[in-house]
Amino acid sequence: xxxxxxxxxxxxxxxxxxxxxxxxxxxxxxxxxxxxxxxxxxxxxxxxxxxxxxxxxxxxxxxxxxxxxxxxxxxxxxxxxxxxxxxxxxxxxxxxxxxxxxxxxxxxxxx
Amino acid sequence: xxxxxxxxxxxxxxxxxxxxxxxxxxxxxxxxxxxxxxxxxxxxxxxxxxxxxxxxxxxxxxxxxxxxxxxxxxxxxxxxxxxxxxxxxxxxxxxxxxxxxxxxxxxxxxxxxxxxxxx
Numbered sequence: 001x002x003x004x005x006x007x008x009x010x011x012x013x014x015x016x017x018x019x020x021x022x023x024x025x026x027x028x029x030x031x032x033x034x035x036x037x038x039x040x041x042x043x044x045x046x047x048x049x050x051x052x053x054x055x056x057x058x059x060x061x062x063x064x065x066x067x068x069x070x071x072x073x074x075x076x077x078x079x080x081x082x083x084x085x086x087x088x089x090x091x092x093x094x095x096x097x098x099x100x101x102x103x104x105x106x107x108x109x110x111x
Numbered sequence: 112x113x114x115x116x117x118x119x120x121x122x123x124x125x126x127x128x129x130x131x132x133x134x135x136x137x138x139x140x141x142x143x144x145x146x147x148x149x150x151x152x153x154x155x156x157x158x159x160x161x162x163x164x165x166x167x168x169x170x171x172x173x174x175x176x177x178x179x180x181x182x183x184x185x186x187x188x189x190x191x192x193x194x195x196x197x198x199x200x201x202x203x204x205x206x207x208x209x210x211x212x213x214x215x216x217x218x219x220x221x222x223x224x225x226x227x228x229x230x
Contacts, residue, residue: 003155036216045115045220051211057218089156091216097173100216102148102156 001094004029004103011109012080020106022073022090028101030071034093037066037075040105041086050075077108085110113137115207115221122227128195131224133207135188141165144210145190146217147181151203161210162190197228 005023012018022029022037029035037050048057050066053073063078073092077084090103118132133145147159160171162181169181180193190207204223211218 003157034214034216036211038217038220043222045222046206046208046217047220048211048218051213051216051218055213057211091156093216098158099161099170099172100146100148100158102158104155 001028001096001098001101004090004092004101006088006090006103006106008104009107009109011111013111014080014082016080017076017078018080018108019074019076020088020090020108022075022092022103024071024073024092024101026071027096028071028092028094029068029073031095032093033068035066035068035073036091037064037073038089038091039084039086040089046089080110082110084108113209113219115209115219117205117207117221117224120225120227122229123197125198125228125230127197127228128193129197129226130191130193131205131207131226133190133192133221135190135209138209140183140185140188143218144215145181145183146208146210147179147192147205148208148217149203149205151200154203156206159192159205164190194226197226199228202226202228 010018038046040046053068054066089105094101141164146161207221208217209219
């Protein structure tokens with residue numbers, strides 16, 4: 001199973017929005033609504049921000065939203081804030097021998 | 112609150128084994144599975160396997176099946192991941208993660224453990 005494809009980087013000014021794509025296949029992203037997104041500040045534990053494509057854990061601001069179309073999932077961060085500057089990666093259930101597959105990661109920069 | 116605290120960095124020689132621990136707190140230990148994943152330099156995260164602590168069953172990625180063992184100590188609320196026959200390509204940050212309350216995807220992560228394989 002290959003990693004899910006994300007753009008290496010994305011950026012936006014404070015208050016703007018940025019959208020990150022996560023492209024898989026019909027065996028993972030396209031097959032299941034079990035896509036999750038994580039925010040990772042280097043040196044810290046990754047934090048779940050979206051699960052089941054579009055659901056937010058309690059405590060995660062509604063500035064973070066997720067969606068999916070076909071084999072591609074997307075994360076949108078609206079109203080960018082300085083603390084949103086981090087690495088973001090997606091994850092999808094894939095079944096089979098490798099239950100989960102992760103994205104290649106996107107570094108978000110707040111200009 | 113849920114916390115996963117991993118053991119410290121390790122340096123190993125090629126051919127050796129490494130055992131990384133993940134101590135859990137803040138929830139009932141046996142209810143949730145624990146995933147292990149790793150991220151090598153410049154690479155994406157790679158799922159390695161998981162353990163169901165309730166029934167003590169494991170599932171491993173085919174990429175590691177012959178070299179990995181994930182075990183749990185319920186008396187210590189700790190999960191261990193042992194990787195054997197280490198090679199330089201195993202240099203990576205290794206993470207444990209607990210399943211989410213609503214499903215089996217990673218919900219809470221440890222801080223990561225750097226394992227360096229070098230002669």
